[in-house]
Amino acid sequence: MAWLESIQRRFFGGFWNPYASLVAAGVGAALYFGFTGTLWAVTGEFTRWGGNLLQLFGVDPTGWAYFKAIKLTSSPLTRSDGWLVIGMLLGSLVSALMSGHFKIRWPAHARRWVQGLVGGLLAGFGTRLAMGCNLAAFFTGLPQFSLHTWLFILGTGLGSYLGVKVAVRPFMAGQPRLEHGVRTVALAEASAKAGPHRHLWAGLVAGGATLTLTAAAIAAGHPIWGLAGLFGAAFGILIQRGQVCFTAGLRNLWLFGDGTLAKAILLGMAVQSIGTAIFIYKGVPPIIHWASLGALLGGVMFGVGIVVAGGCETGWMYRLMEGQMQFLSVAVGNVVGATVLAYGWDHWGIYQALVAPWPEVNLIHTWGWLGGLVATFAFLAALWAVVAWRERTFRIQRQARAPIPWRQSAAR
Amino acid sequence: MQASNTPHLVVHRSLNVEGESCPYPEVYTLDALRDMHPGEVLEVIADCPQSFINIPAAVAREGHRLRHQVQIGACRYFYIEVGSSGSETPASG
Numbered sequence: 418m419a420w421l422e423s424i425q426r427r428f429f430g431g432f433w434n435p436y437a438s439l440v441a442a443g444v445g446a447a448l449y450f451g452f453t454g455t456l457w458a459v460t461g462e463f464t465r466w467g468g469n470l471l472q473l474f475g476v477d478p479t480g481w482a483y484f485k486a487i488k489l490t491s492s493p494l495t496r497s498d499g500w501l502v503i504g505m506l507l508g509s510l511v512s513a514l515m516s517g518h519f520k521i522r523w524p525a526h527a528r529r530w531v532q533g534l535v536g537g538l539l540a541g542f543g544t545r546l547a548m549g550c551n552l553a554a555f556f557t558g559l560p561q562f563s564l565h566t567w568l569f570i571l572g573t574g575l576g577s578y579l580g581v582k583v584a585v586r587p588f589m590a591g592q593p594r595l596e597h598g599v600r601t602v603a604l605a606e607a608s609a610k611a612g613p614h615r616h617l618w619a620g621l622v623a624g625g626a627t628l629t630l631t632a633a634a635i636a637a638g639h640p641i642w643g644l645a646g647l648f649g650a651a652f653g654i655l656i657q658r659g660q661v662c663f664t665a666g667l668r669n670l671w672l673f674g675d676g677t678l679a680k681a682i683l684l685g686m687a688v689q690s691i692g693t694a695i696f697i698y699k700g701v702p703p704i705i706h707w708a709s710l711g712a713l714l715g716g717v718m719f720g721v722g723i724v725v726a727g728g729c730e731t732g733w734m735y736r737l738m739e740g741q742m743q744f745l746s747v748a749v750g751n752v753v754g755a756t757v758l759a760y761g762w763d764h765w766g767i768y769q770a771l772v773a774p775w776p777e778v779n780l781i782h783t784w785g786w787l788g789g790l791v792a793t794f795a796f797l798a799a800l801w802a803v804v805a806w807r808e809r810t811f812r813i814q815r816q817a818r819a820p821i822p823w824r825q826s827a828a829r
Numbered sequence: 830m831q832a833s834n835t836p837h838l839v840v841h842r843s844l845n846v847e848g849e850s851c852p853y854p855e856v857y858t859l860d861a862l863r864d865m866h867p868g869e870v871l872e873v874i875a876d877c878p879q880s881f882i883n884i885p886a887a888v889a890r891e892g893h894r895l896r897h898q899v900q901i902g903a904c905r906y907f908y909i910e911v912g913s914s915g916s917e918t919p920a921s922g
Binding site for chain 2: 432513516517518519520522523524525526529581584585590591593594595596597598599600601602603604657660662664665668669672673674675677727728736739740741743744815
């Protein structure tokens with residue numbers, strides 16, 4: 418068992434540095450795009466889950482315009498995005514088990530279920546309105562040089578700022594379990610060493626299952642599915658180990674003036690943009706969507722939703738695999754929200770009103786290679802400057818011993 | 830383990846945030862620290878992995894001192910001493 422413990426200590430002992438994790442995610446995402454021509458993305462697949470669930474209940478949504486656009490097949494196992502998502506869930510599970518972070522946790526407040534569901538609904542609807550979530554319209558979308566991601570990112574920034582204002586209000590935050598009374602505590606060392614290794618073995622089993630599944634897909638003549646599963650597992654391990662949560666990145670910035678994760682995300686996008694630029698130059702067609710009002714509005718809805726829910730799409734995936742049951746409601750909310758949008762796309766005229774009037778803007782086509790690259794890096798630099806400014810503002814306030822910002826708003 | 834050699838710490842308040850996920854562990858922790866006097870110690874029991882990163886970061890940023898932390902199973906116990914800059918108007922509010 419010594420080898421098992423040494424694996425745990427070496428790879429799953431502490432958290433991975435956020436900058437290293439996000440640069441690795443950026444490189445991985447660029448390679449995944451180069452190999453498969455598709456993006457590291459999840460919400461399109463969540464929408465298809467909604468479609469498949471409707472089919473289970475006898476409703477046939479294959480005629481809906483949205484499902485025609487994103488190609489609804491019969492099950493997640495018959496499309497590469499499905500394998501990617503399954504891989505991510507398994508990878509996160511392996512990582513949570515191996516690091517000892519797995520524990521079934523029930524929320525301390527019943528209202529968290531409602532927050533998860535409502536926030537998840539908003540986020541699910543918003544992301545599909547914008548054609549992508551914190552991945553395809555943000556982290557992996559911007560490096561495609563599609564202008565719609567700029568609108569989505571600005572919308573998400575604004576939405577998450579508003580979401581923080583709401584989430585710390587007493588009706589949402591609730592009362593903590595705080596005990597008063599002086600007592601003496603012996604500072605014991607962790608007793609975990611003596612514990613059983615069940616979680617490590619479970620992690621190995623989950624890892625073995627991942628490899629077996631992907632190998633089976635490749636053996637059955639679907640190497641792209643197997644590749645998607647393997648990339649998904651790697652991304653899953655990465656987001657759990659690095660605690661790569663885009664919600665936390667934005668929320669920590671607005672709430673605490675902590676821009677570490679936000680800067681790491683920007684760096685990951687910059688590195689990825691170099692990689693995708695090379696693949697696009699070599700002929701892989703970029704994924705471009707409408708730079709529409711819908712992308713901006715969707716971003717705002719997404720931003721509010723993820724902060725209220727406590728996690729975005731990648732966030733709930735790894736948190737659920739850590740055993741945080743609250744995120745089941747976020748998952749349900751996401752799938753339902755995305756499916757409602759898919760219905761409303763043509764049935765309520767959402768596409769005609771909010772999306773169709775706007776063009777699909779490929780920055781490389783519009784401004785040429787130099788212009789597109791310069792614009793993209795300038796945009797990232799501007800976002801970096803906003804993060805740095807926010808951090809600085811908080812530092813100055815702290816030095817002036819100003820009260821905590823959320824206290825002010827709660828007191829009003 | 831020899832009990833006589835184990836260091837002890839006087840704890841004034843204890844905050845249990847098991848089951849809570851971000852941002853509430855950090856929000857509750859900073860709120861609780863604001864209501865305490867400099868030198869007092871707050872115990873925080875958390876099980877959200879993200880808070881294992883965010884609580885120490887928030888504590889350091891706000892000028893408090895993390896005296897000790899210990900991982901027991903999936904829970905982490907933090908012992909935080911209130912810094913001199915931490916307190917606005919003390920308790921009873």
